[in-house]
Amino acid sequence: MSISRPFELIRDLNDSKYLWKIAVRITDIWYVQLPPKPRHMEMILMDCKGDKIQVSVKRDDFNQWREHLIENKTYVMHNFNVVHNDLQFKACNHAYRMQFNVGTTIKDRDFPDIPQCKYEYKKFGDILAGNFQTDLLVGELFCFSLYISILTYLLIY
Template sequence: MSTMNNISELKPFKSMWKVKVKIIRLWKQYSAAGGETIEMVFVDSRGDKIHGTVKKDEVGQFAHVLQQGQTKLLINFTVTHSSGSYRTTKHPYKVVFLPTTRVRICEALPYNMTGLEPVNYRAVLNGKLDPDFLVVVEVSHIEVVSVNGKDTQKISVELRDTEDERLPLVL
């Protein structure tokens, strides 16, 4: 099992995979059905991306070894179909950590491996993009501000398209 795989090679019905990936996005998510999970987007040295998830039963095992921006060697995980709306990558599958998954430190992938694929505003406005896939933007931390004497949450977003046109937003 010493062979390194590329993200493009990953497919279901096998768990003895080994990939070197950079965690380009990481967040915790909670749902009543699935509990707390760790969700990630990985990129490999070829720029291919895939979504990854750590289910609630394994969160405690992996939370301390997974950090956004780090490169890791992932060994022994499963690959399942990725479906539904609001998908983070166009890859047809996603990585799912197992209790036996190993996460190893390894040499970092280049800093500029962001996995971002800018899109043109017109493509968004004209509806030419598949609405099942998310378009990643730069997002600030949530701030708590006082509005009319009441605390409310504020987040700043800056959209930037392929021509470097910028559109600042506050939500």
């Protein structure tokens, strides 16, 4: 008989502890190169509830993980750092983000209950009223662009 810790949800991740176990899908993965620094990897993870969190894989761990992490695949992840999401521009609205460390482990595992994607639409009234995060890149950037287009249209006509 095997006793295993249950999976935690992304919405519950915070900096109060170091031992986390999550089941996630990588919904987006990209590489960042800011010369003269070496490249690092960024990802968006989503759990079975559709909650998302941004992940950074720093340059020291980049080579270890880049071949093992594939967009749209599901994984079990253990032992990573959870830090405040203090980035200038955020890819998720989660208050925290994850960072891989030396003790991080991942395992390929099929989780059909984790959706391929989840869309988060803004209400048109919220866009017109300016009720959106200006530092959120995914979706909100489009909303801001749409907001400016609507205002321009209303001023011209």
